[in-house]
Amino acid sequence: MTDKPATPRRRGAARTEELLQVTLDLAVEVGYAGLSIEAVARRAGVGKHTIYRRWSSMAELLLDALSRAWTSDLDYRDTGDVRADLREQFLRSAPALSSPPIGPVYRAVIAEAQSDAALRATLHERFLVTVEQRTLERITLAQSTGELVDGVDLEFAAEVLCGTLYYRALLTDRPIDEAAVDGLLEMFMAAYGAAG
Amino acid sequence: MTDKPATPRRRGAARTEELLQVTLDLAVEVGYAGLSIEAVARRAGVGKHTIYRRWSSMAELLLDALSRAWTSDLDYRDTGDVRADLREQFLRSAPALSSPPIGPVYRAVIAEAQSDAALRATLHERFLVTVEQRTLERITLAQSTGELVDGVDLEFAAEVLCGTLYYRALLTDRPIDEAAVDGLLEMFMAAYGAAG
CATH class of the missing domain: 1.10.10.60 (Homeodomain-like)
Known part of the structure; x- marks a missing residue:
């Protein structure tokens, strides 16, 4: 047997x-x-x-293939310092957007999605939602431990964090470097970091 | 004569x-x-x-043509209430991204830019920089009148404001509606609004 x-x-x-x-x-x-x-x-x-x-x-098949390949890059650490953990993950995962194998294929999907609303919806559902969701989980954890203030819409904050980096990667020739990530996190922590 | x-x-x-x-x-x-x-x-x-x-x-010619067509949509009011003025402009200009004549042409440029780094740079220089710049001017004015705190990087804040809306328009099937704009502005004002 x-x-x-x-x-x-x-x-x-x-x-x-x-x-x-x-x-x-x-x-x-x-x-x-x-x-x-x-x-x-x-x-x-x-x-x-x-x-x-x-x-x-x-499109669904390819987006799942991209998700699988990128999964490990999307993991956040939990060191108890939400700003440091977000910073580390953003700087680690950003190069994937511009490097093979994921970068060029992913850009091609995004290009195609501009003239195909159904693909755009699939792109969001099968891939970007995962990106936003993991970010939301990490900042929700920080809220529960008192690093972030209570009673604010962290779901939208997760979209702002991910969206700003995507904008920079896809629509500008600016790099996602330490200055960019620190600028974004400064605004995020100024908005929702617990004082003191 | x-x-x-x-x-x-x-x-x-x-x-x-x-x-x-x-x-x-x-x-x-x-x-x-x-x-x-x-x-x-x-x-x-x-x-x-x-x-x-x-x-x-x-690409340069087309981006200038798009800029010219969209100029009036990009103007911010100055009512002395920066949150209200940003809100009004975001809700007024967002539909242009998804409506003819600008929407489909603009999306096609963005699609093409995904496989063309030079076009991506041109897109940013000839068009998006204008969008960010006008936003920066409006919030810098608000800083000078005391609506926003001093000593913060408003240039990056302008990128976050514009970038989040572009992300939503181009990569998700979520609408740029009042809830989205209010969520974004809540985070922005929580970060940089002058207290009291």
Whole structure:
């Protein structure tokens, strides 16, 4: 009994992982414009239905592949100093936006999303919400430990933190450097840091 | 002498205005991908050198055309209440990002800029800097009248205000509505509003 095949469920999870990796590899090779469900299926040696059972569109599949690749960059530390932890994560994760494999593919998705409202919604739901959510969790923790004041809308603050950095990365030629991150955090802490 | 032709300088300014209008009209008709210096020259009935004397690339010309069309939307009032004036301008100008003629053309430029670092720099220099600059002027005025605290980096605050709204417009399917603008301004005033 020890060498029985993996259960369908385990095979399913491994297959999902494999498809995400194939998608990212292919995206890096051929770019967003060259991607298709068919090309991913061919490369992975599966039928298209195997993919469509998991994702309803190429965009969803690619955004999940990007999320998976970027997951570790999005983790915040908890050292008890929210300003330092935000600073460390912003400076660590920002280069991914401009470096391979994620950077160029991600920019291509964002470009495509400008003329495709459905893709824009998917981009937000499958990827950016995760970015904002992890930030919100870290600052909510800081609120619970008294580093930030009570009774303020931290959900919007998380959007301001993420949104400002995205704006700089995508629409300007300014770097996300220490000065930028410190400027942003100075405003955030001035707004919501607990006095004293 | 009253019917002498306009001076070369006046003709130059009028010609510049005309070329900007032709560019915007053409962009709305054929989209960013269909634009070229040659097409603008043909439509305007001028030689290409007439355009190249003023702009070094199609991107510069289009961004100036967008700037000109959007100028009035970018004006801030000065009622003596900086929060109210920012709120009014944000809610008034935001729809331009999603409505013709500016919206679709502008989104196409942003899309193209994702794979073109030079265009991204031009986009920032010729357009977004103006947006940030006008915001900076309005909040600097508020600092001088005592509505905002002294000794803080308002240049970065202007980027946060503009950047958050751009992020929402370009990368999410959330609207720039009263709740969003109020959330942003609450954080801004909590950070830099003069107490009491």
